[in-house]
Structures are given as C-alpha cells and as structure tokens.
Amino acid sequence: MEFNHISLKFPRYGDFLIILLILVITVSFFLTGYGKATSKTLCIYYDQEEICSRPLPFSDTLYLKGAEGNMIVGVKGDTVEVLESSCPRKYCQEMGPIYRPREMIVCVPNKIIIIVKGNPSGKKLDGITR
Amino acid sequence: MRISSEQNANLINYNKIAVLGIFIALGTVIWILEEFIPRPIPWMKMGFANLITMVILYRFGFRSAAIVSFMRIILGATLTGKLLSPTMLISLSGMFLALSGMALVFFLLENQISLPGLSIAGAFLHNLGQLLTASLVIIRKPELFYLLPYFSIASILSGGLIGILSVFIIRLLFRDMDNDPV
Numbered sequence: 001m002e003f004n005h006i007s008l009k010f011p012r013y014g015d016f017l018i019i020l021l022i023l024v025i026t027v028s029f030f031l032t033g034y035g036k037a038t039s040k041t042l043c044i045y046y047d048q049e050e051i052c053s054r055p056l057p058f059s060d061t062l063y064l065k066g067a068e069g070n071m072i073v074g075v076k077g078d079t080v081e082v083l084e085s086s087c088p089r090k091y092c093q094e095m096g097p098i099y100r101p102r103e104m105i106v107c108v109p110n111k112i113i114i115i116v117k118g119n120p121s122g123k124k125l126d127g128i129t130r
Numbered sequence: 131m132r133i134s135s136e137q138n139a140n141l142i143n144y145n146k147i148a149v150l151g152i153f154i155a156l157g158t159v160i161w162i163l164e165e166f167i168p169r170p171i172p173w174m175k176m177g178f179a180n181l182i183t184m185v186i187l188y189r190f191g192f193r194s195a196a197i198v199s200f201m202r203i204i205l206g207a208t209l210t211g212k213l214l215s216p217t218m219l220i221s222l223s224g225m226f227l228a229l230s231g232m233a234l235v236f237f238l239l240e241n242q243i244s245l246p247g248l249s250i251a252g253a254f255l256h257n258l259g260q261l262l263t264a265s266l267v268i269i270r271k272p273e274l275f276y277l278l279p280y281f282s283i284a285s286i287l288s289g290g291l292i293g294i295l296s297v298f299i300i301r302l303l304f305r306d307m308d309n310d311p312v
Contacts, residue, residue, distance in 0.1 A: 002191050003236060007244040008297050014239040015247030019286060022254050026282045029275075048270050094172040102276040108216065108269070115273055 038119065040101055042080055044073070045113040056080075056116070066110025073114065080114060082107070146190065150198055157182035157202040162209060174284050177253070177292060179206075183229075184249055184296035189304060192233050199225050216268045220260045227259030228252040245300070246293025253289025257281040 044052035046066065057078040064071040069086025081097040087109040095105050101118025161179035169175065179202060187195035203225060207218040232252045235243070261281060265274035 003187050004189060004191075006188065006236065006240070006248065008300065010244035010246045010294070010297065012242060012244045012247065014242030015244055015250070017239070018235070018243065018247050018251045018254075022250070022282050022286060026279045030279050045271060091172045104273065104276060106269070106274065108264075111269070113269065113271055113273070115276075 040078060040099075041117045041119060042075065043115045043117050045115070047111045064110075064112060066107065066112045068109045071107065071110055071112060078116075080105070080116060082114070085110065146194075150186070150190070150194055153182050153186055154198050154201045154205065157198060158205045158209065161202060161206045165210075171284075174288070176288050177256070180249075180252070180256075180292050181296050181299060184245065184252075184292065185299055185303065187232070188245065188296070188300050192229070196229050199229065220263050220268065223263040224256040224260040227262075228256035231255035244293075245297050246290055249293030249296065250286055250289035253285035253292065254282055257285045 040056040042052065042054050042056050043050060044062070044064065046064070051064070052062065056075070058075060059077060060075050061083070062073040062075065064073060066086065068088075070084075071082065071086065071092075072084040074081050074083045079097040079099040082092040082095065082105055085092050085107060087107055089109075092105050092107040092110075092112075092114075098105060098114070098116055101116055104113060104115040106113050157179045160182065164175065164178055180199075182202070183195050183199045186198045200222075203218060203221045204213075207213045207215070207221070212218050229252070232248055232255070235248060235251045258278075258281075261274060261278060265272055
C-alpha cells in the first residue's frame with residue numbers, strides 16, 4: 001500500500017471528520033451514566049477481586065498488599081490518594097488525589113485498581129412504604 | 131532516477147534495508163529517551179517514536195512501517211528488560227490496531243485527509259488498542275473503559291502534534307523526492 005500521495009497540506013476536511021468522529025465517541029461515552037451522583041463509593045480491586053467497598057466520605061488510611069509489595073492509600077473526606085506504593089514507576093502516586101465519579105487510579109505492577117464509583121440518583125430509593 | 135519496486139523485484143533493495151535499519155535504531159533510541167522526559171500527566175506519553183513510523187509510512191508504505199514499528203517495540207522491550215511482559219503486549223496491540231486502522235482510514239478517505247489527520251486517527255486507535263488489551267486481557271476489568279474520554283482527548287493532541295512534526299520532517303528529508311535513489 002503506497003501512502004506517498006497523501007496530502008502534506010493540512011488541515012483538510014477529512015481531518016475534521018476524524019476529529020469530529022473521535023469527539024462524538026468521547027461525548028457519547030461521557031453522557032452514558034454521567035448523571036448527578038448523590039453518593040459515591042470507594043471500590044478497590046486486587047487481581048479482579050473486590051477487596052474494599054465503602055461509601056464516601058470517610059477518613060482513614062488503608063494499608064493494602066499488592067502483587068509487588070505494600071501500598072498505602074489515604075482517604076480524606078471524599079478524596080482518595082495513593083500515599084506510598086512499592087511499584088517501580090510510581091505512576092499511581094503521581095496521579096494525585098481523585099474524587100469525581102468514575103475517576104480511578106490503576107497500579108498495574110501491584111494489580112490494584114482504585115475507583116470512585118458514583119451511585120446515580122435515579123436508582124437510589126429514598127424509602128419504601130408498605 | 132527512482133527505482134520502483136516492480137523494476138527490481140528480483141533484486142534485494144540494499145538501500146531500503148539500510149534506511150529501514152537506521153530508522154529502527156532511531157525509533158528505538160527515541161522510544162527509550164522519551165522515558166526520561168518529565169510528563170505533565172503521568173500516564174500520557176507523546177509517542178515521539180511514532181514520528182519515525184509516520185515518515186516510513188509516508189515514504190515506504192504500510193509493510194515497511196509495520197516492520198519498523200514491530201522491530202522497534204521488540205528492540206526497545208529487550209533493551210529495557212520488558213521482553214514478553216504485559217507492557218510489551220499492550221504496545222504491540224496498540225501498534226497493530228493503529229497501523230491496520232490507519233490503512234483502513236487511508237483506504238476510505240484517501241483524497242480527503244492529510245498526514246496529521248491520519249496521525250490523529252492512528253493515535254486514537256493506538257490508545258483504543260492499548261485500552262482494549264489492558265481491560266480485557268491483562269487487568270480484566272471493563273471499568274477501565276471509563277478512561278476512554280481522557281485517552282481520546284490526549285490522542286487528538288498528541289496525534290496532531292506528531293502529524294504536524296512529521297510533515298516538517300518529511301519536507302526536510304524528501305525535499306527532492308524524485309531524485310533520491312532509495
């Protein structure tokens with residue numbers, strides 16, 4: 001397949017088509033399930049197994065054992081942050097605090113995923129009467 | 131005079147092999163050096179090594195680009211001690227989806243797009259391929275797809291920048307394209 005007759009002059013309208021397509025995918029993905037979350041839950045997974053599920057806000061320091069070593073997660077109110085991790089690159093530490101629904105910290109070497117899940121307001125019942 | 135591949139189908143094109151070798155080495159070095167550049171967002175990488183892929187794709191076509199980026203990933207993984215690790219699998223799947231998707235986009239919108247547009251499509255598909263492998267094979271958590279919006283915004287920025295830079299490099303390298311013998 002020869003690519004050498006592709007235009008070097010930019011932008012052309014096909015470029016905008018590609019950007020538009022990517023933005024449509026992004027926005028449609030954003031809109032699904034991005035209702036107004038009334039309450040949030042902190043979920044932590046280790047190797048596909050849920051090891052923690054606690055409704056936010058609370059304040060605590062969690063000591064986790066990952067595949068590579070130990071990991072310290074600090075929860076202050078409704079913000080969650082990895083304080084210390086034993087993984088080689090420390091991406092999870094550099095991510096900083098997370099608090100919005102659907103935000104997450106993934107530590108691949110430790111096989112730990114920390115997700116703030118939002119509970120959509122529509123699905124939560126205020127009360128049940130009989 | 132430019133020798134086309136039809137004219138010397140039986141001959142080995144040594145010039146092309148030499149140039150591809152140089153570009154593989156360049157790509158590997160850029161890929162390794164990029165690890166040391168501080169990043170504004172920890173999980174976002176510009177992917178400057180893909181400049182090499184874009185130049186090769188423009189000049190030598192799809193097959194050479196596939197060879198160069200495959201060899202770059204294998205060499206880079208060997209040198210950094212990540213051969214056959216999950217990281218390498220993620221890189222390979224991103225490369226595979228990006229190149230095949232770019233070929234498809236080029237096939238569909240051949241006369242309507244420019245090189246930066248193709249680069250943006252490639253960057254998006256690269257991120258999508260990496261996310262697919264990470265969420266379905268390695269971490270096996272579909273929740274990882276919540277990251278897709280961040281990845282697609284990042285791919286528009288990095289793909290656009292890489293595309294525009296590769297246009298400048300192509301203009302510099304192949305200014306007299308009809309005269310070079312490669």
